[in-house]
Each structure stands twice: as C-alpha cells, then as structure tokens.
Amino acid sequence: MVPVSPLEALLIGVLQGFLEWLPLSSEGLTSLTLMALGLGGLEAVNLSIMLHLGTSIAAIIYFHRELSKDFMGDKRILRLLLIATPLTGLTALPLYGVLREASSLGVLLQLLIGFSLISTGLLMRGVKHRGGRRTLTPWETAALGVVQGLAVIPGVSRSGITLTYLLFRGLEPSQAFSLAYMLGIPLGLIAPIGLTILGANPSFNSQLLLALISSFAVALLSIDLLLKAARSRIIWILCLSLGVATILVAVLHGWWI
Numbered sequence: 001m002v003p004v005s006p007l008e009a010l011l012i013g014v015l016q017g018f019l020e021w022l023p024l025s026s027e028g029l030t031s032l033t034l035m036a037l038g039l040g041g042l043e044a045v046n047l048s049i050m051l052h053l054g055t056s057i058a059a060i061i062y063f064h065r066e067l068s069k070d071f072m073g074d075k076r077i078l079r080l081l082l083i084a085t086p087l088t089g090l091t092a093l094p095l096y097g098v099l100r101e102a103s104s105l106g107v108l109l110q111l112l113i114g115f116s117l118i119s120t121g122l123l124m125r126g127v128k129h130r131g132g133r134r135t136l137t138p139w140e141t142a143a144l145g146v147v148q149g150l151a152v153i154p155g156v157s158r159s160g161i162t163l164t165y166l167l168f169r170g171l172e173p174s175q176a177f178s179l180a181y182m183l184g185i186p187l188g189l190i191a192p193i194g195l196t197i198l199g200a201n202p203s204f205n206s207q208l209l210l211a212l213i214s215s216f217a218v219a220l221l222s223i224d225l226l227l228k229a230a231r232s233r234i235i236w237i238l239c240l241s242l243g244v245a246t247i248l249v250a251v252l253h254g255w256w257i
Helices: 006-019 026-036 041-050 052-062 064-072 076-102 106-126 138-152 158-168 173-182 184-197 206-230 235-256
Strands: none
Touching: 006 026, 006 052, 006 206, 026 041, 026 052, 026 106, 041 052, 041 076, 041 184, 041 206, 052 064, 052 184, 052 206, 064 076, 064 173, 076 138, 076 173, 076 184, 106 158, 106 235, 138 158, 158 173, 158 184, 173 184
16 A cells, blocks of 8 residues: 555544544645655545545544434435535546546645645635525535535545535535535545545555544544634634645745756
C-alpha cells in the first residue's frame, strides 16, 4: 500500500477523524499531509478517500437514533439519501477521471486544493442563515446530489459545500448540520467499492487498518465537540487561511524545483 510508518498511519487517521466534522475538507488536508510524507498525488487522494470508511461508521453510531426514527417513520432522510447519493456518484466519477490525469503534477494538485479551500471558505462566508424549512423538494435534493459530487475535488469540503447549499435553500441551521453529516455516510461506505472498480484502491495492510481504526475512534470521540465548533461561522476564516497557505507553499515549491 503506502510507504508510511505505523506512527504516520496512526497520525493520518487521527487527522481524518478530527477534520471530518469540520467544513475544512478532510480529503484535501490529509492528501496534502500524505504528499508531504512522500506519496504521489493520486495515491494520497485515494488513501484519504478510503479513510472516510472509518468516519462513516462513526457517524452511523452517532446518528443511529435519528436514522432509526426516520427509517421507522416518514423516511424523509432515507428519500433524500436515495435521490442525492446516486447523483453524487454520477457527478464525482468524471471529475475523479480528470483528477487522475492532473494528480501526476504534485504542484498542480496542491494549487487545486488551495483554490478549492478558498472557494469553500468564501461560500461559507456568503451564505445567509435564513432558516424556516425542514425539507427539500425532489429537484432541490437532486441538485444537492450534484453539488455534493464536487467534493471529490481535493480541498472542496463535502460537509462545507452541502451545508452551504442546505442553508442557502433555507433549512434550519440545526437541521442543515445534521443532514450535511448524514449525507456523507453512504458515500464513505461505498467509496472503497468505487475505488476497487476503478482499480485505484490502496492495498489493505496493517498501516491502512491502523489508520482506519484511529480515524473511527477519534471521530467517535470528537464529534460532539467539533460539531459545535463547525457551527461557528468564523470557521470560514480558517478555511480561507489554509487555502492561501497551500497556494503559497505550492508556488514556492514549484519555484524551487
């Protein structure tokens, strides 16, 4: 699989477990970290996608009461998942194909991550918390699936972009936060299958297992605290700052080489 030590695998899992609950693109930041450890761009992206399996299982445990009530009741969340998830896949697959071509250029991928982080931060800054709604129309749900598919681009936060869309459509902030994180559950579970079909999944070994276990454990332990932090609109400043820093590092790296 990946030329990382057990300690590095553990730390990568911890990073994924923390970042999953913040609108800062865990995929983008773990990819940058893995690239700094010497992995190629595409290999880093693939591994960061795989790590969502651990945090998705943690999300199932955390949201199990809400999911159980929905599946036994009006099935509102289930309908949303059934409409949005396939459209997310249809949007993400061609974008991933483009990414496979671009990721051979490490500096280019770093620039992409940086600009994506900045875009996410600006979107979060601009959205207004109108509130008042609890549901989306079928067409709005379909659009949500397309929007969520853009998160395959490293640096585009899946939770950040879906949360921005849900708030823009007028959902209550508490409802929007819960839905934004529950929407990621099926994606984290099926992403390894998609990578396997594409022949891009990292081989399963002890480092990957360690990273998955640590991402699951940290995500489960930190979710309450970090969801409260994510509700702070000041988080857009951090997202913007990380994007600018990433671009500066990429430009300096490209200039030196």
